[in-house]
Amino acid sequence: MKHLDTDYGPSVVRTSELGTIYLNVQPHSLTISQELQATFAFDGEGRPLSCFLDGRNYRFGLSGAVLLKTTHPDGKLRRILDPAEAEALAATVHARATRIANAIMHGRSPALRAWLERVVAWDRTRRAEACQAFAATYSPISIVPPDHYQAVVIQATEGCSWNQCSFCSFYRDRAFRIKSPAALQEHIVQVKALLGRGLALRRSIFLGDANALIVPQARLRELLAVVNAAFPPTATGGPRGIYAFLDIFGGEIKQVADYVELKQDGIQRIYLGLETGDEEVFRMLNKPGSPAECVEVVQRIKAAGINVGVILLAGVGGVGFAERHLSSSLTTLQAMNLSQGDLVYISPLIPPATSDYARQMQGVQPLDTAAMQAQLAALRSGALTASNAQARVALYHIEEWLY
Ligand SMILES: C[S@@+](CC[C@H](N)C(=O)[O-])C[C@H]1O[C@@H](n2cnc3c(N)ncnc32)[C@H](O)[C@@H]1O
Ligand code: SF4
Incomplete structure (x- = not known):
């Protein structure tokens, strides 16, 4: 298993509980993928940027809005999720990322552990605070x-x-x-x-x-x-x-x-x-x-x-x-x-x-x-x-x- 003490880039962690986890650590973004089936990207604050889930791509805005992009037989579909859907998706992403973070936390470098902790801390309360800060800004x-x-x-x-x-x-x-x-x-x-x-x-x-x-x-x-x-x-x-x-x-x-x-x-x-x-x-x-x-x-x-x-x-x-x-x-x-x-x-x-x-x-x-x-x-x-x-x-x- 590769330890991410100093190096950026991709690495693979095999877990008994969640299967293979792929990490990609870039200077300012962190991508976590479970079995390449579900992929989540975060900024340095641990705030979700995008995800690929159930065959659909989503982008998360600073405002709290979420854009769905998927392919449809008639062409590409782009849709801003309604607030309830966006909140449900954000909660799912947080729950899944938290599970993965907790499963792989042990043995990571202090810097990466701190980053994973920020992902875990970006919960419903933190999301609501960020949306309010956005509206005030x-x-x-x-x-x-x-x-x-x-x-x-x-x-x-x-x-x-x-x-x-x-x-x-x-x-x-x-x-x-x-x-x-x-x-x-x-x-x-x-x-x-x-x-x-x-x-x-x-x-x-x-x-x-x-x-x-x-x-x-x-x-x-x-x-x-x-x-x-x-x-x-x-x-x-x-x-x-x-x-x-x-x-x-x-x-x-x-x-x-x-x-x-x-x-x-x-x-x-x-x-x-x-x-x-x-x-x-x-x-x-x-x-x-x-x-x-x-x-x-x-x-x-x-x-x-x-x-x-x-x-x-x-x-x-x-x-x-x-x-x-x-x-x-x-x-x-x-x-x-x-x-x-x-x-x-x-x-x-x-x-x-x-x-x-x-x-x-x-x-x-x-x-x-x-x-x-x-x-x-x-x-x-x-x-x-x-x-x-x-x-x-x-x-x-x-x-x-x-x-
Ligand atoms: C903010 S607007 C224009 C910027 C600048 N005020 C101007 O008029 O040159 C940016 C562009 O969005 C596009 N746009 C605005 N309303 C649109 C619409 N209903 N459908 C497609 N494109 C639109 C236009 O091409 C427009 O130039
Ligand atoms: S000038 Fe104003 S109203 Fe006209 S296209 Fe640009 S943003 Fe829209």
């Missing part, structure tokens, strides 16, 4: 780009300054607000307390919420200084680089020189929802600006040496606009001169039932599954060509977001 974090699902979210602002796009219901329930530097500092103290050792697993900083970069330049730089002071680069992991959304309404105001300053302040990539390159569809969506203005903003951002993430909505405009949406979107992407480090995300439209979009589109034939798949494929391959294979192109499934 954050206002709801509606969405971030997929490459920042492992970010630490810092809400320098809350909500969306525009909040009127017809298809988007992410921030309708709250007013936009910009935090003061003092309030941001206090927020970061709470975030760090909430994450504890789990902070080391977070790879980047995502500056919330929907368009944090709309903040006037002087105030934005003050806020970025607070963030940078709170997260100095370390050799032991933790978040690196700052990322944020921008809608082009705010983007019109900042010039190349402003973006150069933001790059100096650590901004690595800015994400913009172009949604469509077709002017008429764009207007129908009630996005601020126009596709042409979006191109200008992207060029300014890129001239400052900051990368962009451009988001397109697949299916928007239904069957009637499908061809125009596809061709104009690809032409618009091409005009952006995307390069290495840039991203194009394609988000299949999920119209909220009560949205302005749903009302507008009454009588418009939505894409059926096959047409949606065809448009997704055409947008994906077209986006790659439009960027001369420089940008990375990926799908953006908004239902997969969980923090």
Whole structure:
């Protein structure tokens, strides 16, 4: 039997009671698997991150929410569990992990024993406390780009300054607000307390919420200084680089020189929802600006040496606009001169039932599954060509977001 006194990595422990247990100790995460049938991953606090149980994959959010991902004959199924299901699953994971931890504890290194003890201590009470701490720290974090699902979210602002796009219901329930530097500092103290050792697993900083970069330049730089002071680069992991959304309404105001300053302040990539390159569809969506203005903003951002993430909505405009949406979107992407480090995300439209979009589109034939798949494929391959294979192109499934 391998003793984990000093070394990280995988090891195997055979027990008479629970069969073979596989451990994988990484600097900031611990994975425990029983007979490779049930697998549980934890952060440094002993808080569950994910599990594979009864053929299903689950991800645990800091908020207490749990996302189920499984394959279904019709395709992948993604669903946020209802609170009772989430609590029952968390209790099962805790009970199973506790049994395993107790069975293998003897003979482990002091550091690993302490970690297993933290897993055991993450019980119902601890979970409830963590959920309360989350609610006191954050206002709801509606969405971030997929490459920042492992970010630490810092809400320098809350909500969306525009909040009127017809298809988007992410921030309708709250007013936009910009935090003061003092309030941001206090927020970061709470975030760090909430994450504890789990902070080391977070790879980047995502500056919330929907368009944090709309903040006037002087105030934005003050806020970025607070963030940078709170997260100095370390050799032991933790978040690196700052990322944020921008809608082009705010983007019109900042010039190349402003973006150069933001790059100096650590901004690595800015994400913009172009949604469509077709002017008429764009207007129908009630996005601020126009596709042409979006191109200008992207060029300014890129001239400052900051990368962009451009988001397109697949299916928007239904069957009637499908061809125009596809061709104009690809032409618009091409005009952006995307390069290495840039991203194009394609988000299949999920119209909220009560949205302005749903009302507008009454009588418009939505894409059926096959047409949606065809448009997704055409947008994906077209986006790659439009960027001369420089940008990375990926799908953006908004239902997969969980923090
Ligand atoms: C927070 S939003 C946009 C960020 C920024 N405020 C902007 O407008 O550019 C992130 C992305 O989520 C996607 N999104 C919003 N609502 C959606 C919906 N109902 N279905 C699919 N994707 C949606 C859009 O593509 C949007 O650009
Ligand atoms: S798409 Fe962006 S700008 Fe439009 S309402 Fe949603 S978050 Fe705000």
